[in-house]
Structures are given as structure tokens and as C-alpha cells.
Amino acid sequence: MIKCNINRLSGEKIYHLPFDKGYDKTIIAPAHGEFYAATVHQAESAGFRRTHKWTGA
Template identity: 45%
Template sequence: MRAFKRLLSNVGIVAVAATVGFAGVFGLSGDEPFAGQAFSTLAGECNIKGNISIGSGERIYHVPGQRYYAETKIRPEYGERWFCSEAEARQAGWRRSRV
């Protein structure tokens, strides 16, 4: 268990590095509130999927139980991410999926 906690801590450190100056390495702009997100996602706390539409570039989030939730894949290299609440997703400029 101690090794697992250390791994999660290291992931958080990498996420902070991505946020404060090494963001290009991870395909991020550096504006994303990413640091706490990596830990929370790995711990299973954040289950809202922030997806970017290929056709329109629109930022759409999906919550568990919605039609396309299970098949939606999150690809951080394209700016997609996980959210811990709908309020967090809306505040970041994403809209809820209509289906």
C-alpha cells in the first residue's frame, strides 16, 4: 500500500510539473487545472468525462449513465480531461452532453 501511495504522489508531482512549466511535454497548454486531477482520477473520485468533439472542437462533458458515456475515451494529449463535478466542468467552459 505504501508503494501505491508513493506512485500516486509521484503522479501528482508530474501533473504539477505539467502545469507549472513542462506542459508541452504532455500536450497541454498549461492553463488546465490539472495538478489535483491526476491523483483524483487515479483514485476513482472523478468520473465525468470531458471530451472534445472532433468535428466542431466543442468541449462536451459526459456523466455516468448518459448514452455515450461508456464509449467516450479521454485523451489528455488532445486536451480532454476528467472532472470531479458538473460545476467544475461548466466553470472550465464545457457543456453537458445533450444525449
């Protein structure tokens, strides 16, 4: 599943794919508007962008 996360400080909407760096550390809080998406299209349609930290570097 794709994790759709909202930054608590900036409000920025970011999604994380299962193989992205930090995916396992990302906690989804539905009460804050975060959710699990089934597809990238679903995440992007909801206004989320891919994390910049997607590589292991």
C-alpha cells in the same frame, strides 16, 4: 468521474455523466485537452456543456 470530451471536428466541449448514453464509449485523450472532472461545476467552469444525448432514448 465526469468525462470532459472535445469534438475533433467542431471543437465543441461536452461533458458526460456516468449514466449518460454513450458514456462508456467516450474515450478521454488528455493530449487533446480532455480530462476527467470531479464535479459538474469543474466541467462547466472549464467551458464544457452537458451532452444532448443524456437519455436512453
